[in-house]
Amino acid sequence: MLNWLSQVAAVTWLNLRTIGQRRGASLAAVVGVAGVVAVFVTVLSIAEGFRRTMTTGASPDTAIVLRSGTDSEMMSGIVRDQARIIAEAPGVRRAAAGPVASSELYVVVDVPKRSTGTDANVPLRGVQPAAFDVRDRIRIVQGRRFEPGRNEVIVGKAAAAEFAGLDLGSRLHWGENQWTVVGIFAADGGLAESEIWCDVGVLQPAYRRGNTFQSVYAKLESPAAFDRFKDALTTDPRLDVKVLRESDYYAEQSRTLYAIITGLGTTIAILMGVGAVFGALNTMYTAVASRMREIATLRALGFNTGPVVISVLAESLALALIGGAAGAAIAYLAFNGYQAATMNWSSFSQVAFAFAVTPRLLVQGIVYALLMGLVGGLFPAIRAARLPVATALREL
Amino acid sequence: MKFFPLVWSNLKRKKLRTAFTLLSIVFAFILFGYLVAIRTAFTAGIEVSGADRMMVTHKVSIIQPLPFSYRDRIAQVPGVKTVSFMNWFGGIYQDPKNFFGQMSVDTGTFLDLYPEYVLSPEQKKAWLADRQGAIVGRVTAQRFGWKIGDKIPIQATIYRHPGGSNLWTFNLSGIYDGVQKATDTSNFYFHYDYLNEGTGGKLGIVGWYIIKIADPARSGDVAKRVDALFANSPAETKTQTEKAMAQSFANQVGSIGTIITAILAAVFFTLLLVAGNTMAQSVRERTGELAVLKTLGFSRGQVLGLVLAESCLLALLGGGLGIAVAWGLITALGDPTHGQLPVFYFPGPYITLGAVLAVLLGLVTGALPAVQAMRLRIVDALRRV
DSSP, X not given: OHXXXXXXXXXXXXXXXXXXXXXXXXXXXXXXXXXXXXXXXHHHHHXXXXXXXXXXXXXXXEEEEEETTXXXXXXXXXXXXXXXXXXXXXXXXXXXXXXXXXXXXXXXXXXXXXXXXXXXXXXXXXXXXXHHHHSXXXXXXXXXXXXXXXXXXXXXXXXXXXXXXXXXXXXXXXXXXXXXXXXXXXXXXXXXXXXXXXXXXXXXXXXXOTTEESEEEEEXXXXXXXXXXXXXXXXXXXXXXXXXXXXXXXXXXXXXXXXXXXXXXXXHHHHHHHHHHHHHHHHHHXXXXXXHHHHHHHHHHTOOHHHHHHHHHHHHHHHHHHHHHHHHHHHHHHHTTOEEEEEETTTTEEEEEEOOOOHHHHHHHHHHHHHHHHHHHHHHHHHHHHOOHHHHHHOO | OTTHHHHHHHHHHTHHHHHHHHHHHHHHHHHXXXXXXXXXXXXXXXXXXXXXXXXXXXSSOTTSOEETTHHHHHHTSTTEEEEEEEEEOOOBSSSTTSOOOEEXXXXXXXXXXXXXXXXXXXXXXXXXXXXXXXXXXXXXXXXXXXXXXXXXXXXXXXXXXXXSOOEEEEEEEEEEEESSTTSOOOOEEEEHHHHHHHTTSOOOEESEEEEEESOGGGHHHHHHHHHHHTTTSSSOXXXXXXXXXXXXXXXXXXXXXXXXXXXXXXXXXXXXXXXXXXXXXXXXXXXXXHHHHHHTTOOHHHHHXXXXXXXXXXXXXXXXXXXHHHHHHHHHHOOTTSSSSSOOOOOTTHHHHXXXXXXXXXXXXXXXXXXXXXXXXXXXXXXXX
């Protein structure tokens, strides 16, 4: 056994040390694998970043109430009396100022994108004062909060960066109303950073919504209080609503786009991967061919086929590992945190998000590289092992 | 052409290596086919938009409705030929995942305004005669297996009947086709009158107006005149060409085109290195033979041509095969996202681009070894053997 291991070590070391002599072919294989891994990791980081933005800050102890039969705030409608019943329902956390619940209006306004100058749908959310307690991650980073009753808005950090004219102090004209940006807020990178907020009491008349809202966000006493809260509302004959955990609601909204990007990205990566494996196969066949005499000599000296197979595989895996690590590093350095915006079809509005190259994606990329190395090395390794000693020694 | 057998037998010399190189090129071009189809799916709306159509939306956002009374006022603007309107319905067919666009339209003007929708005369007649009638595009009809005469139940999310129920039933009067492959045939259109009646008859609003203009070159003037009509009113308008609207919508989805082009470039660069290296190697191994050819009287140009012919042949074979397979897969399997993309096909003109890329690949990968072969001095080469 020890002898076998030392054989493996000797042949593998010989192979790895001589990679330098086959620099061109080895480099081609490394670049091929690196390209595949870089694209694979980057595309998946788009999906990951989008999902992270959609779900950060959506907590299981916050409930969102919509009219039944709708699946987004945009389509929903709740009148004032119903909103009051919902806020007073059992399970809602209470503070000195009353229940920690906010009845809200959700509309979109056209704001030009900085990058293209074309109009985009930016969400404008009217909230009640308790909204800042319901979503406890909101922090004002510049300026101040809007004052109730005034035409003032605060803008999410991501929206201010992505769209033009939303800087602190800007004046905005939407319809007959003029608004002033009095603050910029952060929300730990969550979805709220793509939104503009104002006092719902000002938004209702501006949008002729009378006394209606579209959703109620309620902070619960605990995540476990959700069922009690939900049962109370759905059995109340005065209401016709559906109740969701905020975390489920946003996870559902991100599901479609996540599935599309992940599906397309994986398809692209598999096709590219197959192409790169053929490149790796060529490299390894060449490596074996150029060493036919050495391999035959070792076999004639009494080396087993096992160590020969392992040594070829080790070389191929080493090249793949270098390629995979390089590809993952490129993806991380070039795209981690890359800012982009897209349409969230469920709410018909823009979501600004950052590509997220997570450690899990890096590991996946390197595992994929090793898989390519394994396939690319296996067949050449078998050929090396099967080489008839006499024929090989006669070559050249 | 007489050297073809020589080029061919050079390719056959190491069958395995040639096969692997060929296959990596084939896979790259399959990928090319898919990327082109995806890109087209995202931009088709801009390319096929009607040049003589403009959209009038609420200035603040398209989700804000416009008064019904605007129709007659817009119609009087000089340069406007026809005014039509639509309203987004946004209902759910069985499950929210089965999303497709549903619009109530002005049936009197709709089909004249959208000549790209092809509907047979009988179906058109049936649709106009039935207030509850609806027409749907081929893609959506196939997706759900609908036939003419079917009753389609849709749960409304916005518009409820006065009694509170949100179930709307439509009779499928017709299935339209697109005049081009790039025409989006996923939408469902029904009578605005049915929507108005079903909500109590006092709707009074529409989602947006579509106007047909006499002269596309004067769209800027028309837009100014229309918007001036409603300036300083509670519902100000924004008028723009359908193309501008489609463009800003595509921009909202994101820079998909840029990202995909970047991926394409990455793929081709990678492929170039992998395939080019193999080709260069196979020429290096034949230094002796090339010297013999030169001894036999082959000119420098002929040697250059031989090597380039070999690399181009390989690239074209791989490229052609790859595009053919991609075309076959796209046609046979269709949209990989199952209906999330409005159109999905391989656009013909891109075959030329594919061929150009294949020739470029052949030239670039063959160039270095070919030049080396051309410059080869017979004495040096023969001495090396």
